[in-house]
Amino acid sequence: MRMRWRRGAVGLALAVMFGLPVTSGGATATGSTIVFDSALTGRYRLYSQAAAGSPSVLVSDGPGADFGAAVSPAGRQLVFARRVNGNYDLFTVPVAGGSTIVRQTRDPAIDAFPAWSTAGIAFESTRGGPGNYDIYVLQAGHVRRLTSNRAVDGLPTWAPDGLHIAFDSNRNAHFQIMRIPAQGYGVATALTPATSNSVQPAWSPDGKLIAFAGNAGGRYQIYLLDLASMTISQVTNDQADDTQPAWSPDGTRLAYVSNAGGHQRVWTVFTHGFNPTQFSTQNGEQPEWLPVTPG
Numbered sequence: 310m311r312m313r314w315r316r317g318a319v320g321l322a323l324a325v326m327f328g329l330p331v332t333s334g335g336a337t338a339t340g341s342t343i344v345f346d347s348a349l350t351g352r353y354r355l356y357s358q359a360a361a362g363s364p365s366v367l368v369s370d371g372p373g374a375d376f377g378a379a380v381s382p383a384g385r386q387l388v389f390a391r392r393v394n395g396n397y398d399l400f401t402v403p404v405a406g407g408s409t410i411v412r413q414t415r416d417p418a419i420d421a422f423p424a425w426s427t428a429g430i431a432f433e434s435t436r437g438g439p440g441n442y443d444i445y446v447l448q449a450g451h452v453r454r455l456t457s458n459r460a461v462d463g464l465p466t467w468a469p470d471g472l473h474i475a476f477d478s479n480r481n482a483h484f485q486i487m488r489i490p491a492q493g494y495g496v497a498t499a500l501t502p503a504t505s506n507s508v509q510p511a512w513s514p515d516g517k518l519i520a521f522a523g524n525a526g527g528r529y530q531i532y533l534l535d536l537a538s539m540t541i542s543q544v545t546n547d548q549a550d551d552t553q554p555a556w557s558p559d560g561t562r563l564a565y566v567s568n569a570g571g572h573q574r575v576w577t578v579f580t581h582g583f584n585p586t587q588f589s590t591q592n593g594e595q596p597e598w599l600p601v602t603p604g
Contacts, residue, residue, distance in 0.1 A: 341359065341360050341598065341599075341601065342358065342359045343357070343555075343575060343588060343597065344378045344404075346376040346593065348592070349591050354366055354368065355367040355376070357406065358588070360588070364589065365406075366406070369407060370408035374392040375390070376392075377421055377422045377595050379423050379597055380425065380599055382425060382427045386404065387401065387404055387597075388400070388423045388425050390420065390423065397419040397420055398415055399412075399414045399432060400412050413430065414447065419435045420445075421433055422465070428446075428472075429446045429448030431447075432444070432447065432465065433462065433476075437457065443462045444465050446474075446491065455493050462478045463476060463477060464510065466510045468491075469512065469513075469515070469516045471491060473488050475487065475488045475519055476497075481499065482503060485501045486521050501521070504525070505523060505525040506523060506524050507521050507522070509522045509553050511563075513556055517535065518533050519534045519536065520554035520556065520580075522553065522554065526543075528548070529550040529552050530543055531544040532544060544581075545578060547585070548569075549567045549570075550567065553565055555598055556598065557598050558598060560580070563578055564576070564596040564597075565578065566595075574588070574589045574591070575587075576588055
């Protein structure tokens with residue numbers, strides 16, 4: 310299993326096996342809670358942490374590694390990937406956590422990094438063959454393949470209206486952010502240049518922007534792509550690697566992962582780059598911001 314959010318001296322680790330153990334309080338909006346995964350106890354588990362609070366284990370049942378949570382459109386459920394005995398599938402759990410989980414996929418391939426919309430759950434999978442990562446959509450119990458390419462297509466994110474999915478792909482040597490109609494009636498188009506890596510897209514709540522991590526300047530930083538003007542602006546600007554952006558529900562700030570200070574922890578920042586603040590008190594990955602009040 311490739312852990313594409315992990316960083317090393319050579320940048321993206323595209324094909325590192327998910328070995329365990331491997332290798333979070335911040336000033337954010339009152340009542341905000343971020344879910345992330347961490348290997349603090351020796352295996353990856355999901356944690357939730359409120360602003361200025363302490364992290365608590367979210368999913369308490371069974372063995373295995375849990376990672377990559379995404380919140381449901383109504384804000385009441387989480388979908389996440391679980392690795393047990395070398396197999397990766399998707400499960401759901403109430404945002405309050407606990408042991409009431411429901412298995413959503415059952416396949417010998419890798420199913421991971423889900424994104425949830427009213428139009429379904431998008432995820433990356435190797436169902437097309439070992440090492441062949443493509444985008445799939447789970448809807449009403451049926452799984453359909455959205456992309457079919459020998460390159461790596463992964464880390465999907467939904468447009469708020471459910472009509473398009475953005476993902477990252479190395480079809481043109483470097484990773485780029487690409488967009489495709491969610492129903493599959495069209496071709497994927499590149500949204501970022503192929504001159505450097507652009508990864509881990511996150512669509513803004515208003516649908517106007519896509520946040521992503523890019524290394525155009527050497528280190529990975531957080532950027533915003535304006536979909537109307539197709540211009541790119543930089544959000545973070547530091548000496549660390551900043552990756553894995555996730556939008557706050559009101560669209561005013563981003564959670565992200567930074568190795569500033571030598572620790573891989575969750576930070577938050579306003580979308581204009583103001584006030585980057587460490588949020589998590591322990592190492593963490595794949596942040597997901599929960600709505601203050603579920604719909």
